[in-house]
Amino acid sequence: MKATLSRGAVSALVVAALGFTAAGCGGKGDSAEGKERPSPSKAAAAQADKPKKAAAGALSAAQLAEVIVGKGDVAGYKFEAKAKDEILNLNMPAKPEACQAVADMFFFGTQPEAKASLGRNITPAGKDSTDANYTSLVLLSHEQADAEKVIGDLRTSVEKCGGKYEHLEMKYDGVKALPAPEVGDEAVSYRVSGDFDGDKMPMFVTVVRSGSTLVAASTLNYLEPEKTEVPAEVIEAQLAKLKKGA
Template sequence: MKAEVSRIVAAASAVAALGLATACGGGGGSDGSGGDGGDERAKRASRATSAATADPQEPAAGGALTKDLLEKAALADGDVDGFTVRKMAASDIVEDSVPAKPAACQPVADMAVFTSDPAAQASVGRNLTAEGERDASLALSLVLLSYEEGGAEEVLAGLRTAIGKCTEYEHVGYRHTGVGRRTAPGLGDEAVAYGFTASIEGAKVPTTFTVVRSGTTIASFMAMDMLNGDTLKVPSEVVETQLEKLEKTGKPTG
């Protein structure tokens, strides 16, 4: 059992490494010398400047929650019984999108490393570790992503379309199979849920996502479990507690 759990931890680390590889990888024009990559970086730099001058306790332009507000809204240790909550390294949340094959799967591939098109204005993440009577083989992460007006709706619509068309894909050297819809919770303004099996360093890792929009913010939850893939789902109490805390912090309508 210990060896199997260690493989799950290693798989989770590989997912984080995938995020780093994506951030360091590049597509056309990503060297900043011109093309779409340079334009996108310029836009992000402009957004970062605007965010730096904004009141950290007020929604940014377009109704997007600031990073400070996302930190306030995100789960903290002690918020959910049975889980230890730790802050996710900022480097594990990817900003740049790297092409997936086939292209129809791009929104799914992007959200697997917590990025999107359009890009989020701000983001924060948490890693949760099961404790006590909970299954120690479960690896769970969540990210809050805030958007300008209309951006969060666009991301959910893109995911919904991709889930209907995508069955398997390759992304920065990793293969993902069995992409399919799961039952979404009736929370927030809208939600989607889906899953796949990721091939990571020779291991088959069942993975499932629940993505919920609340106003201009998206809460994306990822669960992985190599021992209980047939029953894998994001724990409902984690999703519900996070949505309650997010909505108490403020749900700007833009």
């Protein structure tokens, strides 16, 4: 999508990517067939409806639905279906260009585009839980060569981004590589911060490749940003379920 977006549309897209709406209200839980929230913009709606063709080696949307984590897979967490308009391949340029892959992954976008994708919004469950981390997890289906390219480009982007970038009229900083978990075939972890309406908030991201599928997870902590952490147990459970399903 090459068209220029209005400031309002940009804000709506960022809100969707961060999951503010999902974090602020309850849903129907784990059902992937529950009602989706209205699209935050015409641009997002058009992107969500864009058809994708599954290629050889890439899991289809139906196959992703069978292997994505959900209710009962990880104790202590609540899983909700992630709306289509929260997974966007905007193909809009970032400045500097070296940060493009990081900017794309903010919206769970990749170049080349995933053949199919499916996500979950994940929050700690239990009345005694004090964990305020909010995680978005998305499975991105590719042919294996494309999956390898995407995670390789992301790793390079994190290293060469220079710590800050601009994308869709928004400014981000604090881009920094973090120790990646030794799981899957390869993994990349990093952090990035954005200034949203005056509030700077860090987001921690982990992307793991398992064969031709990418497991992408981003975590925010609205109450205690300094305690932001991508839940390792959720990543491990997702990889185990993906491997078993494959």
